[in-house]
Amino acid sequence: MPRRVAMREVGPRDGFQNEPETIAAADKIRLIDMLSATGVPRIEVTSFVRADVIPQLADGAEVLAGIERRPGVSFSVLIPNRRGLEHALPHRDRFDEISVFLSASESHNQANVNRSIADSLAGLEETLAAAGEAGLRREGVIATSFGCPYEGAVPPERVFEIAERLAAAGCAEVGFGDTTGMANPRQVREFFAAARKRLPGVELTAHFHNTRGQGLANVLAALEEGIASFEASFGELGGCPVPPGSTGNVSSEDVVSMLHEMGIETGIDLSALIAASRAAQEVLGRPLGAHVLRAGPVDWRVGQS
Numbered sequence: 001m002p003r004r005v006a007m008r009e010v011g012p013r014d015g016f017q018n019e020p021e022t023i024a025a026a027d028k029i030r031l032i033d034m035l036s037a038t039g040v041p042r043i044e045v046t047s048f049v050r051a052d053v054i055p056q057l058a059d060g061a062e063v064l065a066g067i068e069r070r071p072g073v074s075f076s077v078l079i080p081n082r083r084g085l086e087h088a089l090p091h092r093d094r095f096d097e098i099s100v101f102l103s104a105s106e107s108h109n110q111a112n113v114n115r116s117i118a119d120s121l122a123g124l125e126e127t128l129a130a131a132g133e134a135g136l137r138r139e140g141v142i143a144t145s146f147g148c149p150y151e152g153a154v155p156p157e158r159v160f161e162i163a164e165r166l167a168a169a170g171c172a173e174v175g176f177g178d179t180t181g182m183a184n185p186r187q188v189r190e191f192f193a194a195a196r197k198r199l200p201g202v203e204l205t206a207h208f209h210n211t212r213g214q215g216l217a218n219v220l221a222a223l224e225e226g227i228a229s230f231e232a233s234f235g236e237l238g239g240c241p242v243p244p245g246s247t248g249n250v251s252s253e254d255v256v257s258m259l260h261e262m263g264i265e266t267g268i269d270l271s272a273l274i275a276a277s278r279a280a281q282e283v284l285g286r287p288l289g290a291h292v293l294r295a296g297p298v299d300w301r302v303g304q305s
């Protein structure tokens with residue numbers, strides 16, 4: 001298992017995008033500043049998707065302008081296409097990385113971006129090339145890597161072919177999303193064992209959802225295959241609109257707590273992370289689902305708040 005893991009906090013994008021409320025830019029900025037003070041090395045701060053498609057993130061430029069740039073924290077933005085990149089590039093000094101995305105299953109890709117996988121890949125290759133010219137580090141995220149709500153099983157071979165295309169187009173990192181929480185730990189082990197052979201030199205990132213309560217088990221399975229890069233969402237914010245009622249990403253504090261208890265370093269101050277989730281609860285006016293948010297870290301004494 002890795003001795004140290006690189007976490008990427010995706011709550012400000014993946015989380016806020018999929019919550020029913022639209023959060024004020026000032027609140028987002030305050031929460032992202034709290035997150036970047038936790039020691040987390042990477043934060044996905046917003047996206048440049050069309051405002052009519054995702055109104056929750058229409059304030060991307062304002063958020064980027066307002067958040068504090070902290071040494072050692074890399075900010076990324078999610079970019080859907082070439083047009084999104086053009087909207088992001090004027091704010092180039094405010095972020096370090098982009099992530100692009102597509103789905104491994106045709107029907108989910110159609111439902112999500114209304115294009116075939118082949119069309120998505122062709123567009124993303126152009127977008128990635130332009131982002132490379134702007135000196136941006138690039139991550140490609142493949143949704144439904146472990147199963148599709150419309151098609152069921154997704155052959156790993158198909159996922160790896162897409163990942164190879166993304167790597168060839170300049171992605172230093174490929175993230176594999178369990179978008180609707182269909183992965184199981186055995187599948188995750190087999191998947192990453194094969195992925196490591198197929199994609200040498202590419203940073204492999206696991207992005208699990210806790211839809212069916214198997215998020216942490218899947219994190220452990222990925223760790224056992226040497227995966228050292230994980231995306232998670234503070235508070236367990238977010239989810240996926242399909243299927244309705246899905247719970248969110250695996251929670252950052254639950255992953256970080258488990259890693260620390262296992263002796264794996266993250267560089268993150270868990271108490272500061274919990275404080276950020278509490279602040280998010282206050283903004284939303286309702287409790288969030290993360291276990292460690294409710295119970296506190298293992299080393300907190302009973303009765304201590």
Ligand code: ZN
Nearest residue numbers: 014207209249
């Ligand atoms: Zn997610």
